[in-house]
Amino acid sequence: MSRVRIESLSLPKADIGPVNPLPPVAGPPATPYRLSIEELPAAVVRNAGHGTPRTLLPYLTQDGYSRSRAPGELATVVLDNGVLRATFVPELGGRLWSLVDLREDRELLYRNPVWQPANLALRNAWFAGGVEWNIGTRGHSPTTCAPLHAALLTGPGGAPMLRMWEYERLRGAVFQVDAWLPDGADALRVHVRIRATAPDPTFMYWWSNTAVPEDVRVLAPADRAFCTSYDGTIRARPVPVQDGVDRSYPLRNEHAADYFFDTAGVARPWIVALDERGNGLAQTSTARLVGRKLFVWGTSTGGRHWADWLSPGNAGYAEIQAGLAATQYEHLPMPAGASWSWLETYGPVTVDPAVAHGDWAAAVSHVDGQLAAAVPPARLDAELAEAVALADAPPAERVWSGSGWGALERHRRGAGWCDETGTPFGDDTLGPEQRPWLAVLAGGALAPADPAIPPASYVGGAGSEPDWAARLAADTGWLAAYHRGVLAHQQGDGETAAREYAASVAAAESAWAVRGLGLLAAADGRAGEAADLLVRAYRSARWCRQLAAEAGEALLAADRAAECLAHLDAAPTGVREHGRIRLLTVRAALAAGQPDRARSILSDGLEVADLREGETSLDGLWRAAFPDRPVPPEYDFRMH
Structure with a gap:
């Protein structure tokens, strides 16, 4: 007989860490x-x-993790029919x-x-x-x-079913994954449904x-x-x-x-x-x-x-x-x-x-x-x-909550945006990331905010950028102007983005709007101006390791390697010792004609927790610093 139970899984576990506050x-x-x-x-x-x-x-x-692991637990849902356990x-x-x-x-x-x-x-x-x-x-x-919404209900043939669902923001789609084990079956069934909303x-x-x-x-x-x-x-x-x-x-x-x-x-x-x-x-x-x-x-x-x-x-x-x-x-x-x-x-x-x-x-x-x-x-x-006939069956017991973005989308577009019978997005899922936008949808303005603190979330995706920009149009605060800049930036409208970022800076300077101007300058080939703006942005948020890295990259792109080294050396210890920053320091040292410093860092051991798949920076830097020595295995991530 098929059964379902809620359990937990114990294992060595890294911490996912905070999200990068800089919009990509x-x-x-x-x-x-x-x-x-x-x-x-x-x-x-x-x-x-x-x-x-x-x-x-x-x-x-999501780049806030490290490679340090500690005993931890994951909540699990287990389907078991005596033949298979999923x-x-x-x-x-x-x-x-x-x-x-x-x-x-x-x-x-x-x-x-x-x-x-x-x-x-x-x-x-x-x-x-x-x-x-x-x-x-x-x-x-x-x-x-990221978490999905999850609930239990009765599936085909009376077998217990696990349903998981979420609102996918890039495409404006609701997807669900329904899984069940029929009595005596030797194969797990998984029904997937995607709805373009x-x-x-x-x-x-x-x-x-x-x-x-x-x-x-x-x-x-x-x-x-x-x-x-x-x-x-x-x-x-x-x-x-x-x-x-x-x-x-x-x-x-x-x-x-x-x-x-x-x-x-x-x-x-x-x-x-x-x-x-x-x-x-x-x-x-x-x-x-x-x-x-x-x-x-x-x-x-x-x-x-x-x-x-x-x-x-x-x-x-x-x-x-x-x-x-x-x-x-x-x-x-x-x-x-x-x-x-x-x-x-x-x-x-x-x-x-x-x-x-x-x-x-x-x-x-x-x-x-x-x-x-x-x-x-x-x-x-x-x-x-x-399975299709049961796809809109209401869940019987919720076991996990996903994000509140589906609920916010209902508030933006109205009750008819999607049939939520089988995949409900309850208002109880609305959290700190969505609450500022509820006020905007109600016809209000974004709440006053400290420009030293990065925004908790961003909107857009699935072609919604013009709607959000229109809803923010009458708001004269620095935060609304900044978000209008980001919305234009993600649509490729650099002229409007620059105007909105500048208006945000005029209302109250923030690292976030100055960074936006710096990225636009870099995209236009104005390397020196981009470096100046990104360094200026970082000086307003010296705790932000990602912004320190962007400013350092811009300085290298502007052929200002010695200045890049000074910039990195002046960062707080927690920023300066991060693997990405140390990697950038090696690059800057080589570019500045200080190979001994680069060799020292590489010889001491350099671990970059978020090294990108296909990235060959470590082995390339080793070969540049030690042209006569083979790449150590710990620095070899070459996929070809």
């Missing part, structure tokens, strides 16, 4: 890839050419943390024994392991290290990312893949053998790589990861979730370092992924008011190991037949229809 107006994280258009289907090229948001606002960056963590993006085959006491996922954020997500903080739900735009979701068409992205042990073979119903290898290209290649190596085995890949299997025309897409005995995990879905991908870290020093960085002291992992499009470079056009649903399943699979590890075509055919017999496509379609 510069745009989403850059990718090192370019598309090899001549080798890719026209639809992939078309979908990769549109839909990338200008910035990640209104989200703020453990979810609503407070961390609804992550499916663990899926255990109880008959053999076998973990089907890669379950990370620690919780350690690292800089791989759109908002920076991300963690490895389990199954992650990614929505909005290319990359790990803005909600991956904004009045205009949008672009959509979704990938479900599953971490699995890397000593496996990964199979999918395809004979070619669109491959990236972190060398700046993506191209179509046959699978599984490339350059004489069977790439379907993660541990046979030297470098980090993505393999997007070409599953076009497959009626029921799937992907499996099988160990040497033919045991493993199968992920299947209804037809809408067409994409399938294998990601590997590779066996190089840099790849091994990344795997250990994300799961310290433990075995490495690979990822098998499933998405709405053929590749993760694509955004699909989604009409206003559209609702997209699909059903995914996650469960154990056992096949003949000789077949599983033999000829690719024979192995794919064997697995396909076994999956079709176990869960026929027609049954999946019928179960999807059942």
Whole structure:
């Protein structure tokens, strides 16, 4: 019989820390890839050419964590039907943390024994392991290290169901993840629904990312893949053998790589990861979730370092992924008011190991037949229809609260903005981040605020910027002018942004508005002016490590390395000793002709907790400082 219970998970845990108070107006994280258009289907090229948001606002960056871990707990929701046990963590993006085959006491996922954020997500903080739900735009979701609303209700066949949902602010979409274990079933069911609530068409992205042990073979119903290898290209290649190596085995890949299997025309897409005995995990879905991908870290020093960085002291992992499009470079056009649903399943699979590890075509055919017999496509379609029929069923018992942004959106747009019956956004979820904006929606002004304190939150996204700017138009305070500047900045209207930032500074100077002027100057190529403005901004907020780094970067860009060193040396101890600031100090020392100082910092040990995926600053600086010495493994994060 299927049951549900609320538990907690004890493990070494890092603190997520405070968000970066500086709005990310510069745009989403850059990718090192370019598309090899001549080798890719026209639809992939078309979908990769549109839909990338200008910035990640209104989200703020989550970069306040460190690599210090202490005993901690995570609240979990556990589904158990006597065959499988699925453990979810609503407070961390609804992550499916663990899926255990109880008959053999076998973990089907890669379950990370620690919780350690690292800089791989759109908002920076991300963690490895389990199954992650990614929505909005290319990359790990803005909600991956944020809580989702979660509640219990009765699912298909009377099984207990866990529902998790949130309002995604970039796209103006409400998404929900409904999970249940039917009595006696050997596969977890996950129904996903995305509803476009904004009045205009949008672009959509979704990938479900599953971490699995890397000593496996990964199979999918395809004979070619669109491959990236972190060398700046993506191209179509046959699978599984490339350059004489069977790439379907993660541990046979030297470098980090993505393999997007070409599953076009497959009626029921799937992907499996099988160990040497033919045991493993199968992920299947209804037809809408067409994409399938294998990601590997590779066996190089840099790849091994990344795997250990994300799961310290433990075995490495690979990822098998499933998405709405053929590749993760694509955004699909989604009409206003559209609702997209699909059903995914996650469960154990056992096949003949000789077949599983033999000829690719024979192995794919064997697995396909076994999956079709176990869960026929027609049954999946019928179960999807059942799930859709229950998608608006009211939750019975709330077990976790997400953000208050969905409730604020209702206040902005009115009760008809979205059917909240199955995904309620109650006013009890409105908190300090939303309260200032409630007054604006009521026709008032932003409350008077101290310009020395950064704003707690920002608005915009999903095309709402003109509405918010209009609602703030009559407010003459410094804070309203600053927010109007940010709203214009995120839309690419530099002239209006500069005017509003200047008006904010005239009303009451703040580091935040001066910073905005500095970023605009940098974007216009006025490097010296940008450096002066950003240094001026930092002097009003010397506690702000991120602003210290921006000012230092601007000084280096203006070829003022000695001044950059003096700027960094004058910072408070807590700022000066942060890994990012020490990294910047090494760069400045080399640029200022002080290689001995750079060598001293590198030799003493330099750890940058939020080193970005694909970033090669540490090994590059080591080679610049010590051209005759090999890069130490602890500084080698090279992915190619």
